[in-house]
Amino acid sequence: MGQYWRFLNLDRREHTRARGYRYKLGEFFGDGITNRNIALRLCRLRSLPNMPRIQPSGAESTNIERPGRSLLVLPNEILYHITDGIETLEDFACFAATCHICWDLCASTLEVSIKHMVSWAGSRIIRLGDYMQNDDLPAGILTEAQRAELDAAVPDESSQGRPVSLYEFAGDHYRSAVMSPDFFDITYAYIRPLEKRGIEGAPLAAIRKMCTPVEATVLRNLSKKLYVRADTIDELNKEVQPRCGGNEPFSLGEALVGRICWSSDPSCAMPEHCEDITRGPWAGDAFDITSMEIFQKEADLSRWVDAKDEVCEALRRYLDGY
Template sequence: MAQLWRVIAPERKETTGSLGTLDEALLSGSAAGLVPLLAVPLHQHRFVATPRRRQAITNNSSVEISSAKVARVRTHDSQPIAPNAPKTLSSLSSHVHCIIFRYLDNPFDALRLSLTNRYFWAVGLRRLEDFIMESLAPWAGERIVCVSDESDPRAIPDEILNETEKADLEELKGIYDLSNSAPTHGWRTVGAPVLPEELRKFVVEYEATHPMSEADHAEIMMGLKPEMLDFYPRDQPWILRNLTTKEYVRGEVIALKGEFVQGPNIEVLGFAEILVSRISWSSREAYFGRDKNLAHGKWAGHRFDITTLPAHEERAGNDGWRDVSDEVLRDLDVIIGSQKGDDWREHMSRRRQKSISSMRLGYT
């Protein structure tokens, strides 16, 4: 019977949903959810909060919305204040309002103030985006390992899991057999970013007593949805970093085709599949293809993140780091080639193109 796999972050007692078999994890995209757990967003904002802090924006709709926000802030700051007029929160400058937002350490408090009017939304969105960015990439820098329902915690080396973590995994395996059931007893299943969805849900509940126009609703909902293009630009090369061994893999090298690279997301085969092929650990042999055993991955229990190559070079430089993209590529040829043949790259690319054509024709 085929083993079922899932990735765990033992220090956080968190786990993905079931990835299915190794075939499904490596060839069918079931592991793609690992990317948002590790991809660190660039520290930039989609929209402009004040005229002093303009950011480069590449999306046309964002430019329009951003310009509208700048206009709201400028209009507010240009309003004359009568000498004897009472000082209120609204009469303060946008600079002071930005400072107030920075002191709010609860995202829902920031959202409540932002929903006061269209001006405060223009100023507050920057702080809301700070909260959203902080909620992204929760597993960046965390130790992770891909375990199966045949993984005996007692047989896992100490350098991968300590005794407490082995006991935790034993507990997890006792709850269920690594199927799709939700864990309990302290374990938590992680998936898409939770905070943006919670903020959007708050807005829906808020509207029940504070109706807003359709345009305002659309602007707010879009502002609270972190699209990959917004925080993870496609015009820069992205890399998967093994922080434990100081090695990295370049996305453009492992991608089957350049057009498949969408920022940190790489269609068909990308960083998620690389990880599964190298962090799996099972007490039972896990053959993929004819003779490639992935049961004892060389990166099991290591720490990772996904970032841009320029950001890596700026922070880390060449201080002992090694580019292992070609090595990983050769391993993929052995792993997947043993299953799909020497032309596996072309075969998988054609399958992806065929799938897109079917969708355009309306097939399911």
């Protein structure tokens, strides 16, 4: 017996299922693809590079003074307010790419906008089973407005009067997210429109460079200040390899998904040792995947807890059924 599952990004109102038609937890958890694809979406992106100022051949210096008669004679504060009326990322990027002055002025906003569109880093994530009940969700994962929206949803004729569940609501009202093992597939939907608008050269190269994930060496639960290192999972793989024909069954993706599944029913098409997977203690928390170097620079590690013991113990249990 088993139920179907969706990944939900609660903050961005996006959802996705497992690849193909393998929607039951026991069917996709060990497929080596689905969980890794979710982890890829959580990877932090790099900073937006500066546009290089190209020195003309033979010139002693590059003249970057503002022209005497142009839009650029306006103060930066006025130039920035011009962008208030720009509604799309493509238009904003086009404005930024017009010159170095506009690029420097808009770079921080452009970086935040692109990162928000491309990466799920920092978002609240849950893997929701379709046997869930709305009165049995993890505490606090819906705001009052989101709860009111869900309660007001009108069930279809086949529901027989049953309220619309969050699982069903997300399938109807959340955007479908791109999942792929290749980050190019994820960024294509955002970069291709820029190419069509004529953005090329240094501005496009800078955006492409930013849309490259940092080294994925640590998964962070930002809500609970827990973390799991990739080398911890590597050591676990070495331990279990003899049982897996020499394969490496786990990644940070399995470490994540094994803790964020949630349903009101324990059926998951997995062995009896795995009932707890459907009551994930991290379900609905915010996550990112970054490098240990960045982590150590940004955070006081004494305030964080290494969750390797609980994660590895859970993964060993999941392996018992394969």
